Amino acid sequence: MPVRPPAEVDLTADLVRALLTDQHPDLADLPIHLAAHGWDNATFRLGADLAVRLPRREAAARLVEHEQRWLPELARRCPLAVPTPVRVGTRTAAFGWAWSVVPWIPGTPAADDPVAARTPWAADLAAALHALHVPAPAGAPVNPVRGGALTGRTHALEARLAAGHLDPVLPDARDRAHALWQDALTAPPWPGAPQWVHGDPHPGNLVTRDGALVALLDFGDVTAGDPACDLATAWLTFDATGRARFRERTDALAEQSGAAPDPGRWRRAAGWALVMSSAMVAHGDDDAVISAIGHHAIRELLPG
Template sequence: MTAAPLPRHPKIEVDVDADLARALLAEQHPDLAHLPLHGRTHGWDNLTWRLGDDLALRFPVRAVSAELVEREQRWLPLLADRVPVPLPVPLRVGRPGARYPWSWSVVPWLRGDTVAATEPASRTAWAAQLADALSALHTPAPRDAPPSPHRGVPLADRHDVVTARFTAATPHVDALRAAWRDGLAAAPWAGPAVWLHGDPHPGNLVSRDGALAGLLDFGDLTSGDPASDLATAWLTFDADGRAAFRARCDALRGWDDATWLRARAWAAALVPVLLAHPDEYPLMAAVGRHAAAQLAPR
């Protein structure tokens, strides 16, 4: 996976520099402590050090993120076999201690390019692969699947929060508001709660040599309405890629028009979130602008 420059994290609570990462390895996984650390990156919730050529260390950087890593540690080993693309299933678990307060993971390094840094037109080549991966995941989840108030829930539950984020400064805001209204008016999800990735935007996808090479960051793993995940149709693809993605999803899962209207509403809801910190996360801001343009009338 190609490393992006380390952004300024607006809410970081605990940093993990090379000395701390090395000390934690020496204490808990000493057989890995000789491997070089390089390519430090982080997103909103976690920081990643690349370890040697084939591994990475994944550390939460704030208290609310700690549960998300534990979620990956519990559930990814059970889900990975059903998804036909590589997932960063934890290989080793790090425990909280005096030096660092939360659980952390040693995961495989998935080679390729962060999709957010690639041209949208190039993604059509693997649109059906992403549909295969999400369709394989979107099966009924057990009752003890991790809950989320932010993903997979009825759109009405998010209405006040989402509409407050739409402002005059939001690109194509009228189209986003219309997409949200259409989703609210659509029939709600009436099926069983299915497993959801929770956040399959282009920053959490890896491509390589014209193929989908990995699905990252399952910290928002939850269950509910599949429309939440299907929003990636607008976040990730252009019109051609979206058509290929939808056709494959419909062939595998038979989603109805109401599901796609809700998915479109979810995409609209995520635009202001992706645009919230353009200086710290320019790639995510670019995803937000792309999605807004895809949702606008043509």
């Protein structure tokens, strides 16, 4: 099984404190402890209300820079809380990449909530993504694995299917996966200009509090492209009931906005959901939460 890429630098609370002492000394005496260690970034809790977000490998360093550049603009559009950097850290001899101080948003990852409990805020997520999905300006990042033509993901998906990564989820799913993928590839393409795309709005990047959706996290994959990529969350996050509400609100908002018809929207979104969930299952031995999201989505996409 593939595993999470190893960290290329030893990220510790002592390193974070040293960086703060050097660049933001007024924050350096706050308590620091590791809160999350993801594939691309590590997050350290800083006092009660802040966090420090640092890339853990060179491939992720540009992602932090994208967040620093574009999140202030995107946060103004999003009706949910967004961890916009409040301080910017620059590269030094001790740490060779940019890093950020961001707000700590209290709540629970939606991935920890029962799937059925997510239905009440399905329309709120649709509205938040609709607010983000506006034409991206020149100079917006272009992510090679998010928001582009689905054909670019065929090789990666076929490799996962051939390796049998979906078999433990649904032993007879391979033929259905191929059929879904072909349907997604032949769907009408996105008819508009590239739009802002979050890139990774799965339930691990959504925060809930008291049964409500309150925040959208981790814009490291932010890109200009096809907004159907974000709509993959319909399968990653919801069951059939929640997905129906999410789709209904998404379609209604698109119609109200006067946008050009997009008849291939949900077929392409299903293709993106298959790409993402197959990757999540392939890495399941390394991250139980991501694996569970992938298993759920595959069962929603490819019911028996």
